[in-house]
Amino acid sequence: MNKKLIPEIIVTRLPVYLRCLQRMLQEGKSVTSSQELGERVGISAAQIRKDLSQFGEFGKQGRGYQIEFLRKQIEEILHIDHEWEIAVVGAGDIGSAVAQYRGFIDRGFKVKMIFDNKPEKINQQIGVFYIQDSANMKEAIREADIKVAMICVPAEAAQEVANQLVAAGVKAILNYAPINISVPKSVRVQYIDPSIHLQNMTYYLE
Amino acid sequence: MNKKLIPEIIVTRLPVYLRCLQRMLQEGKSVTSSQELGERVGISAAQIRKDLSQFGEFGKQGRGYQIEFLRKQIEEILHIDHEWEIAVVGAGDIGSAVAQYRGFIDRGFKVKMIFDNKPEKINQQIGVFYIQDSANMKEAIREADIKVAMICVPAEAAQEVANQLVAAGVKAILNYAPINISVPKSVRVQYIDPSIHLQNMTYYLE
DNA sequence: TAGATTGTTAATCGATTAACAATC
DNA sequence: TAGATTGTTAATCGATTAACAATC
Numbered sequence A, B: 001m002n003k004k005l006i007p008e009i010i011v012t013r014l015p016v017y018l019r020c021l022q023r024m025l026q027e028g029k030s031v032t033s034s035q036e037l038g039e040r041v042g043i044s045a046a047q048i049r050k051d052l053s054q055f056g057e058f059g060k061q062g063r064g065y066q067i068e069f070l071r072k073q074i075e076e077i078l079h080i081d082h083e084w085e086i087a088v089v090g091a092g093d094i095g096s097a098v099a100q101y102r103g104f105i106d107r108g109f110k111v112k113m114i115f116d117n118k119p120e121k122i123n124q125q126i127g128v129f130y131i132q133d134s135a136n137m138k139e140a141i142r143e144a145d146i147k148v149a150m151i152c153v154p155a156e157a158a159q160e161v162a163n164q165l166v167a168a169g170v171k172a173i174l175n176y177a178p179i180n181i182s183v184p185k186s187v188r189v190q191y192i193d194p195s196i197h198l199q200n201m202t203y204y205l206e
Numbered sequence C, D: 001t002a003g004a005t006t007g008t009t010a011a012t013c014g015a016t017t018a019a020c021a022a023t024c
Helices: A008-026 A034-041 A045-053 A067-077 A093-100 A134-144 A155-167 A194-202 B008-026 B034-041 B045-053 B067-077 B093-100 B134-144 B155-167 B194-202
Strands: A064-066 A084-089 A109-116 A148-151 A172-175 A188-191 B064-066 B084-089 B109-116 B148-151 B172-175 B188-191
Touching (some): A008 A034, A008 A045, A008 B194, A034 A045, A064 A067, A084 A093, A084 A134, A084 B194, A093 A109, A093 B093, A109 A134, A134 A155, A148 A155, A148 B194, A155 A172, A172 B194, A188 B194, A194 B008, A194 B084, A194 B148, A194 B172, B008 B034, B008 B045, B008 B067, B034 B064, B064 B067, B084 B093, B084 B134, B084 B155, B093 B109, B109 B134, B148 B155
Parallel strands (some): A084 A109, A148 A172, A172 A188, B084 B109, B084 B148
16 A cells, blocks of 8 residues: 555654554544644654655644544554454563553554463463463464564574464564564564663663 | 763664673674674674774774673673662553563663552562552652662553652653653653554554 | 644755775 | 784765745
8 A cells, every 4th residue: 555665764653653642632632733743752843744744644734633533544554453463472471461461452452362382381371361382373373364473482482483473474573582583574573672771771871 | 981972873772782792602602793793683794893983992803803892891881880770660560570570680780679559559579579659769769879760650640750750860761651751851761662663563564 | 814834845964884994 | 924804984875854835
């Protein structure tokens, strides 16, 4: 649908705009401007207008943006106008927390299954899920046609898990393991590592 | 110590280099090159050399980099040559997981205290910690001279918590609440929101 | 209409890459 | 010495900002 090649950096900002718009709606607002949105997300008004203009004309001169309309547009652009099912791999502290995370609701995602390879964890219950045996992972993910997964296993196991996920047809991986993984170019990877974020800030401290 | 103004984007890459170097050491390697490091972290060799050259000359022509030496240098640059104590605010699923996270070990951080404002949580035990009353947070953080904190409360409460942390002398905040917060320029903020990362990838899917 | 704010262009600014002399 | 790889320069590439005509 979006034929034009959009710079990645712009795509990374859209979810931030979206999150703010959803919040504005919750606050009962119905209209905003690039200036107001910019102040709230910490990005210049000019950049917001430029970013949005890559995808269409969503505002009206002199009036600003209808929040509900803009929200819907960005959801479509990001393909979260429907819900994506997620597989979680690894049922340790992180995997368990992520599997039960309530922050996916209304953001376009729903955890559907969770795997672990430790015999004592298999068939244990986490929230509404029963932990499944990693041995059946590839089959189960392919069967359910799941395209999004989160890796919550130790660093040593992350690459092997990634390989299996790719083989199962997964196209987007959010990796909580503190290690870079290699995947085919057709698969997307994002990383969450709190230590990285913290180290980033301590540079400026003291 | 580092007087020269370093572009932020370079600072964000140093922790990634560091993480990879630590891993290499675990694998028993002792020397690497900008090319090898680049392949492993997905960054060009030229960029890695340019980034490092901002801080000094850490390699030898024809030989590459001594991993142990380079690791130590980057740790000093990032000020993680000593351990930073962390306060966690919010003892829900995320706060509990983060307070017990083993991934801070050897990365320069140590969770020291956790707070919540729900009466039924106060004094409950999480790992080795007892949840403290948020009412005493400002005092306790100031008393312990803690400079780094993580916000794990609902979006609605995040700004107020941030205000209190700033008042307590905190200078670096890792915010897990899905909302942008405002702090003085002297305080650093980083964000972790899995939905943002996922939405970022779904743009490219389908 | 007058005021406000968009969408867009041109100018600026900054980051990445390619290439190579220096040197281990 | 010959080969390898750094640190650095210059060229390229891309992103951000400022400004304003268009228009609601």
